[in-house]
Amino acid sequence: xxxxxxxxxxxxxxxxxxxxxxxxxxxxxxxxxxxxxxxxxxxxxxxxxxxxxxxxxxxxxxxxxxxxxxxxxxxxxxxxxxxxxxxxxxxxxxxxxxxxxxxxxxxxxxxxxxxxxxxxxxxxxxxxxxxxxxxxxxxxxxxxxxxxxxxxxxxxxxxxxxxxxxxxxxxxxxxxxxxxxxxxxxxxxxxxxxxxxxxxxxxxxxxxxxxxxxxxxxxxxxxxxxxxxxxxxxxxxxxxxxxxxxxxxxxxxxxxxxxxxxxxxxxxxxxxxxxxxxxxxxxxxxxxxxxxxxxxxxxxxxxxxxxxxxxxxxxxxxxxxxxxxxxxxxxxxxxxxxxxxxxxxxxxxxxxxxxxxxxxxxxxxxxxxxxxxxxxxxxxxxxxxxxxxxxxxxxxxxxxxxx
Amino acid sequence: xxxxxxxxxxxxxxxxxxxxxxxxxxxxxxxxxxxxxxxxxxxxxxxxxxxxxxxxxxxxxxxxxxxxxxxxxxxxxxxxxxxxxxxxxxxxxxxxxxxxxxxxxxxxxxxxxxxxxxxxxxxxxxxxxxxxxxxxxxxxxxxxxxxxxxxxxxxxxxxxxxxxxxxxxxxxxxxxxxxxxxxxxxxxxxxxxxxxxxxxxxxxxxxxxxxxxxxxxxxxxxxxxxxxxxxxxxxxxxxxxxxxxxxxxxxxxxxxxxxxxxxxxxxxxxxxxxxxxxxxxxxxxxxxxxxxxxxxxxxxxxxxxxxxxxxxxxxxxxxxxxxxxxxxxxxxxxxxxxxxxxxxxxxxxxxxxxxxxxxxxxxxxxxxxxxxxxxxxxxxxxxxxxxxxxxxxxxxxxxxxxxxxxxxx
Numbered sequence: 161x162x163x164x165x166x167x168x169x170x171x172x173x174x175x176x177x178x179x180x181x182x183x184x185x186x187x188x189x190x191x192x193x194x195x196x197x198x199x200x201x202x203x204x205x206x207x208x209x210x211x212x213x214x215x216x217x218x219x220x221x222x223x224x225x226x227x228x229x230x231x232x233x234x235x236x237x238x239x240x241x242x243x244x245x246x247x248x249x250x251x252x253x254x255x256x257x258x259x260x261x262x263x264x265x266x267x268x269x270x271x272x273x274x275x276x277x278x279x280x281x282x283x284x285x286x287x288x289x290x291x292x293x294x295x296x297x298x299x300x301x302x303x304x305x306x307x308x309x310x311x312x313x314x315x316x317x318x319x320x321x322x323x324x325x326x327x328x329x330x331x332x333x334x335x336x337x338x339x340x341x342x343x344x345x346x347x348x349x350x351x352x353x354x355x356x357x358x359x360x361x362x363x364x365x366x367x368x369x370x371x372x373x374x375x376x377x378x379x380x381x382x383x384x385x386x387x388x389x390x391x392x393x394x395x396x397x398x399x400x401x402x403x404x405x406x407x408x409x410x411x412x413x414x415x416x417x418x419x420x421x422x423x424x425x426x427x428x429x430x431x432x433x434x435x436x437x438x439x440x441x442x443x444x445x446x447x448x449x450x451x452x453x454x455x456x457x458x459x460x461x462x463x464x465x466x467x468x469x470x471x472x473x474x475x476x477x478x479x480x481x482x483x484x485x486x487x488x489x490x491x492x493x494x495x496x497x498x499x500x501x502x503x504x505x506x507x508x509x510x511x512x513x514x515x516x517x518x519x520x521x522x523x524x525x526x527x528x529x530x531x532x533x534x535x536x537x538x539x540x541x542x543x544x545x546x547x548x549x550x551x552x553x554x555x556x557x558x559x560x561x562x563x
Numbered sequence: 564x565x566x567x568x569x570x571x572x573x574x575x576x577x578x579x580x581x582x583x584x585x586x587x588x589x590x591x592x593x594x595x596x597x598x599x600x601x602x603x604x605x606x607x608x609x610x611x612x613x614x615x616x617x618x619x620x621x622x623x624x625x626x627x628x629x630x631x632x633x634x635x636x637x638x639x640x641x642x643x644x645x646x647x648x649x650x651x652x653x654x655x656x657x658x659x660x661x662x663x664x665x666x667x668x669x670x671x672x673x674x675x676x677x678x679x680x681x682x683x684x685x686x687x688x689x690x691x692x693x694x695x696x697x698x699x700x701x702x703x704x705x706x707x708x709x710x711x712x713x714x715x716x717x718x719x720x721x722x723x724x725x726x727x728x729x730x731x732x733x734x735x736x737x738x739x740x741x742x743x744x745x746x747x748x749x750x751x752x753x754x755x756x757x758x759x760x761x762x763x764x765x766x767x768x769x770x771x772x773x774x775x776x777x778x779x780x781x782x783x784x785x786x787x788x789x790x791x792x793x794x795x796x797x798x799x800x801x802x803x804x805x806x807x808x809x810x811x812x813x814x815x816x817x818x819x820x821x822x823x824x825x826x827x828x829x830x831x832x833x834x835x836x837x838x839x840x841x842x843x844x845x846x847x848x849x850x851x852x853x854x855x856x857x858x859x860x861x862x863x864x865x866x867x868x869x870x871x872x873x874x875x876x877x878x879x880x881x882x883x884x885x886x887x888x889x890x891x892x893x894x895x896x897x898x899x900x901x902x903x904x905x906x907x908x909x910x911x912x913x914x915x916x917x918x919x920x921x922x923x924x925x926x927x928x929x930x931x932x933x934x935x936x937x938x939x940x941x942x943x944x945x946x947x948x949x950x951x952x953x954x955x956x957x958x959x960x961x962x963x964x965x966x967x968x969x970x971x972x
Contacts (some may be wrong), residue, residue: 202690263823269704270726276688278762283685287613287765295766296828296959299673300705300726305960308825314837316844317823317962318734321705321726329723336741342844364697418747421668421722423714427637427701436664436719447747552710554722 163404164335164414165563168252170245170349171504172238173395173495174213177222178245182504185494189516189535192494194378194391203360209368209378212354213393213496232297232306233271234353238396239303240310242500243347246398247311251408255312262315262346263304264334265398266326268498270300272355303351307398315343324461324468325419325550326350327397327503328558332417334401344403351396352498359392365428367551368392369464373520380464380497381520382490383473383530390463393496397504410563412510415543417558418444422471425553430467437471437555438478441547445479450543450559452479456486457541459506461548462532463492464520471549473528490532493519502548510560512540572802573743574812574971577658578910579651579754581644582793582897583619586627587651591907592914595922596943600896602777602789607678607759614768615775618759619791619898638702638711639676644794645708645756646715652796653716657810658750661717667748668722669739670709671731671755673902676702678760705902708756708794709735720748726902729862730821731755733905733956733964736797737819743799754796755903763901764790770829778865778899780892780924781874781938783931788864791898795907802971812971814913817851817951820844824961830868831957835875838862841963842880842953849951849967853881856888856967857949858921860912862957863892864899873957874934889946890938891915895924905956905964912954912968919946 171178175185175192185192194211197204215238220229223241232240247253275298281289296302301319308317316337320326327350334348362368369389373379381387401414420440425431445452458476462469476485489509495501509515517535524531542562549555580587583601584594594601601619610616621644629635629647638646653659680703686695702711706724713722721742725734732755739753767773767788778789797816805812822844824837831838846853862873877885893911900907915921926940951969958964 203687275762278766279681279684280688282761282765283681284688287610287761287768290765290769292766292769292771295769298762298766299728299959301728301958301960301962302828304727305823305828305962308823308961309827312825314823314825314840316821317727317960318725318738318821319727319962321724322722323704323706333738340741361700419721419723421710421713421719423717423719425714427707427710427714434719439664440720552704552706553714554706554710 162339164338164401165404165407165410166399166412166507167402167407167410168246168250168400169411169504169507170242171397171500172215172219172242173393173499173501177219179508183508183513186491186505187514187516189519191519197359198356201356203357205363207370208360208363209370211378212359213391214354215395233274233302235271235351236297236303236306239351240306242349242396242398243307243311246400250400259314260343261313262334262337262343263307263313263317264330264346264348265304266320266330266350267300268323268326268352269358271298271302272353272358274298276355276357307347313347322554323550323552325548325554325556327500328546328548328556329419331558335414335417338401338403346401347398348401349398350500350503352394354392354394362392379520380493382462382464382493382518383469383525383528383532384521385523385525387464387466387469390465390497393499393501395499395501397500412507413561413563415559415561416444416448416450419556422553427552429551430471431553433471433474435478437475441475441479441557454543455545457509457544458486458488459509459544459546460488460490461502462490463497468549470528472547473530475547475555477529487533487538488530489515490518506546510541510544510562571744573740573799573816574802574805575797575814575816575913576800576805576810576812577652577656577798578813578913579648580795580907580910581621581648582907583621583791585622586625586647595896595911598923598925598941600777600925602898608761613764615773617789620759621793639679640758641676641708641756642702642711645712648754648794648796649712649752652798656798657808662750664719665748666718666750667720667742668709668713668718669735669751669753671725671735671902671906672705672708673726673728673731673757674760674763675705675707677762678758681761712752727962728959729901729904730956730958730962730964731902733966734821736906736909736966737964739799740816740819743801749800749804751799752796753799754794755906756794757792757901757903759790759792772866774865778895779928780863780865780895781870781931781934781936782928784928785865785867787866789898791900793900793907794903795910797909814916815969815971817969818845818849818967820848821964826961829959831872833872835872835879837961838873838876838957838963839879842955842965845965845967851951851967855951856953857946858889858952860891860893860908860954862955863894869957870934874936886935887937889921889944890936891921892924892938908954909966912952916952916968916970921946
């Protein structure tokens with residue numbers, strides 16, 4: 161089968177712009193700056209968390225000039241910025257060599273601010289007030305379309321919406337297209353914007369960490385007994401995937417991808433984490449000819465969510481059984497949930513980046529049986545398993561290898 | 564670029580649908596064959612202040628057997644459409660009970676449970692916090708219908724939802740085809756679901772893309788689309804598996820292709836190049852030359868630009884045959900189901916192949932001399948000797964998709 165390499169990585173989040181900024185944040189285990197959410201609309205409950213990982217809009221100007229940005233929603237600007245970053249890193253910053261580039265991205269919530277604006281117009285002012293500009297950029301695939309227009313990417317274009325599992329599904333989709341020879345390269349990634357409305361609703365559903373840090377501020381505690389929710393984030397990460405014969409100086413190789421579903425999960429929550437998830441992961445590894453012993457590092461999507469981390473842990477425990485787990489990284493305490501920082505962190509892990517102690521972790525949860533990495537030096541990995549479980553039941557995974 | 568390597572042949576073993584023509588494949592085919600449009604004044608929400616007032620609304624006063632299940636009450640309309648269509652398709656395929664582990668769900672949707680969520684937002688955005696019920700948001704996200712299907716039937720394999728506007732359903736079916744061909748799953752439940760909602764109704768009207776009367780694809784004086792709602796599901800399995808349990812495939816899903824215009828956020832590439840590339844990719848996947856295609860189920864929205872671009876695409880792919888190739892325009896009867904249109908038009912294509920007839924649309928206006936297509940009008944067209952068909956879906960943002968179906972026998 162055609163080998164798939166990651167030759168470009170573009171990422172933007174609260175940690176800054178570019179892989180270097182994220183690499184620094186992951187190695188230091190210091191929280192990137194949390195930003196106060198605008199509470200002026202009154203959406204938030206009094207006890208809701210006040211901060212989230214937000215992107216400094218000034219970071220986008222290097223990649224999306226104001227003349228272009230004015231025609232895009234915030235998520236589209238994030239997506240185009242990350243895509244251009246990835247292409248530049250891959251040596252394609254001056255333009256793609258042909259029409260045959262695919263785009264496969266995911267978003268958990270789509271262009272939220274424009275959707276909110278449109279709903280306000282329609283419901284509060286009347287349908288005739290609906291702005292065609294807001295509507296056009298409120299559809300979930302608007303960012304993918306803007307990437308394609310900006311890059312002249314005329315291959316398959318897919319937007320996947322599967323909550324927290326979407327990013328790895330998008331990478332799998334793109335890898336499948338390249339592996340099948342439909343396109344020689346594809347941009348794959350994920351993006352989300354975090355608006356006050358969305359932030360307040362996530363809190364109302366009990367998803368966010370409230371006052372869980374030592375000073376009463378927000379802190380995500382992946383796999384920790386005291387975990388009480390995640391830190392919301394916005395941003396975008398795009399990877400350029402290329403087939404083996406074309407890849408030069410790759411960051412990592414995409415060796416396998418797969419997914420499964422837990423039908424015991426309710427629409428907005430977590431299920432029992434049926435044994436089917438672990439079996440499905442083993443099937444993916446078997447089909448790719450990868451033994452458990454080859455996996456020498458795990459990048460888990462554990463975020464500090466009480467239910468989500470439990471399912472992430474169950475997935476690993478069911479797959480490994482009685483065997484000891486390899487080191488488990490849980491970068492979402494640094495990157496937050498949504499916006500693609502996790503995906504970028506996973507690629508950096510496969511490329512041998514240094515990870516500090518897991519922020520927020522201090523007390524193991526005996527029910528989970530997973531203790532995330534303590535920051536001690538790790539040898540460069542050979543094969544990295546990346547996992548993401550989603551509210552509602554979906555789960556996805558990738559195996560990345562050192563290039 | 565490499566051609567697709569054929570591994571397993573993939574059968575359509577069951578289909579299910581909900582549309583403005585009713586709940587089930589029976590009412591769907593009866594209405595399609597008769598060329599009966601479901602586009603009419605509707606009652607889903609108060610449209611007095613909207614610019615247009617028609618839609619192909621799924622009837623909610625029909626008895627649905629699943630309504631006796633306590634889980635039904637917690638589902639949004641889009642979820643219910645999806646679960647019903649999936650149940651019908653699985654029953655037709657002879658697959659009862661919880662699905663095995665080697666099964667998955669690939670779904671598409673544009674709006675998920677937005678209809679119910681608008682109730683929440685109508686209160687919440689006005690600051691009426693207490694009267695805004697969080698439960699109205701439970702199925703808001705576009706992955707909700709696909710997840711509902713997976714949950715209902717106990718699917719523990721891959722589940723994924725595409726939201727690429729009007730090509731969502733077709734892209735989902737294409738992804739399911741890949742999964743079955745490669746052996747990732749033995750059973751794929753592929754489809755899409757969307758219900759009417761004010762967000763899209765007002766949004767497309769804001770673009771002035773909606774005809775005040777029923778849409779008239781490819782016809783002179785066409786002024787835009789009409790809305791529809793519903794769901795369609797296809798069950799996909801390896802042909803050998805269907806035969807082994809004594810079943811007979813309804814059709815073979817031979818190929819899928821997609822390509823992006825990379826041209827404009829809402830207007831199609833007028834040259835039709837992107838749409839043509841999607842069709843050509845699908846035919847390449849199927850290992851089929853264009854000459855073997857007996858008809859095309861077009862995207863055919865009734866918008867001036869989209870129909871013109873699609874005609875250009877047909878000319879690129881089929882050359883001089885384009886003007887003689889019989890075309891169906893299902894949206895003239897069912898309206899535009901947005902993300903679900905590709906799925907229900909795939910089902911319509913399977914039904915037409917199976918029955919050996921191409922469904923007509925009403926000849927409610929004159930032919931457009933700029934678009935000399937062979938649109939089937941008023942009476943079904945017999946399809947003697949036709950063994951293959953293409954269904955196209957051309958979306959906002961230039962995401963184009965095509966599916967190729969072949970007769971089984």
